[in-house]
Amino acid sequence: MxxxxxxxxxxxxxxxxxxxxxxxxxxxxxxxxxxxxxxxxxxxxxxxxxxxxxxxxxxxxxxxxxxxxxxxxxxxxxxxxxxxEIIPLEVICRNVAAGTMAKRLGLDEGTKLPRSVVEFCLKRDDLGDPLVAEEHIHTFGWATHAEVDEMITMTLRINDYLRGMFGGIGINLIDFKIEFGRLDVTMENGSVAHQVILADEISPDSCRLWDRETDRKMDKDRFRRDMGxxxxxxxxxxxxxxxxxxxxxxxxxxxxxxxxxx
CATH class of the missing domain: 3.30.200.20 (Phosphorylase Kinase; domain 1)
Structure with missing residues (x-):
């Protein structure tokens, strides 16, 4: 290497x-x-x-x-x-209150949400990856309206699929974080357009996964919380x-x- x-x-x-x-x-x-x-x-x-x-x-x-x-x-x-080109946003999809959402909103961890919630955080380690609204995204030009819509649509589709996939092996998908990038695509007329595609990774590092029967954590929270x-x-x-x-x-x-x- x-x-x-x-x-x-x-x-x-x-x-x-x-x-x-x-x-x-x-x-x-x-x-x-x-x-x-x-x-x-x-x-x-x-x-x-x-x-x-x-x-x-x-x-x-x-x-x-x-x-x-x-x-x-x-x-x-x-x-x-x-x-x-990585879009400077982390996209989080939550099905159950856990982690920062539970702390932020005073919810009991494990509370099932009435609907899946999509959140955006700015990718800035020095600022602690702060939660941002769509208005911030558009105001500061981090992504276009069309890109935000595309990211939300894909995130919800990914969520539906992953919930079924993990559910089939006895694991509940609590939440997950993903990132998107812009891929240059040459059109038929020779112009170049940006396609929004899924990037980074999807793994127990970026997902909260709980055993369906016991709620045992099978993800990075075991490291965060010194569970071993x-x-x-x-x-x-x-x-x-x-x-x-x-x-x-x-x-x-x-x-x-x-x-x-x-």
Whole structure:
């Protein structure tokens, strides 16, 4: 990897220049962070699990017509992705009150919402990723009206699909965070247009996942709240999805996976 040109390093991933124009290589780290990186740790095997789970989800979303940046998995820790201009917003979809929503609104965690709620946060670690309204987005030009509508529509479609997918393996989707990017697309008349597509990742790092029978947390909250068993929980999610053959060893070099390459 030292011979590649590094483009960006975030809290959980590194982006490298891709082998072809318009592509990047996304590397999943074992680093875990919370509270805007005030809490940090390295969890052996987490990057491998997130890579495989995100690949699984992205492929299935593509099947229902959600455009994504995912091209293919390269190895246990890397994906080849389309290079996009990231829209500087985090889009959060909530089905149950948890985390910051529960604290902000004084709700008991676990309160089922009467309808799914879509929220936007500005991607600014130095400001704590503040919650913003659509009026802010339009006023400061972070996204157009059409892009906001497209992001909301896709987020709700993704939510419907993921709730069914996780529900089928006994897991409740409490909420999730996603990001979108602009992909340059050449039109028939030669002009270039921006297509909004799903980017970043979808994994237990970015979703709240609770066991349907016990409400046991199977996501990053296990790290945030010092509950332990983070990679074990991620491994169970992957196992239930059919990605892993065995759930008895979470160390990255020894993970036994079901191949999607054939």
């Amino acid at each position: 030292s011979r590649r040109k590094q483009i960006y390093e975030g809290k959980a991933k590194i982006l490298y220049e891709g082998p072809e124009p318009g592509t990047l290589v996304q590397y999943f780290k074992d680093d875990a962070t919370a509270f805007n990186a005030q809490k940090k740790a390295v969890l052996d095997g987490k990057g491998v699990l997130n890579n495989r789970i995100s690949e699984f989800v992205m492929l299935r979303l593509e099947e229902i017509g959600i455009p994504t940046h995912f091209i293919k998995r390269l190895n246990m820790r890397e994906q080849l992705i389309k290079k996009v 068993g983070v990679t074990e929980a991620y491994t169970e999610v992957a196992t239930r999805l059919g990605i892993l053959k065995e759930a008895n060893n979470v160390h990255a070099p020894k993970l036994s996976v079901v191949s999607n390459d054939d």
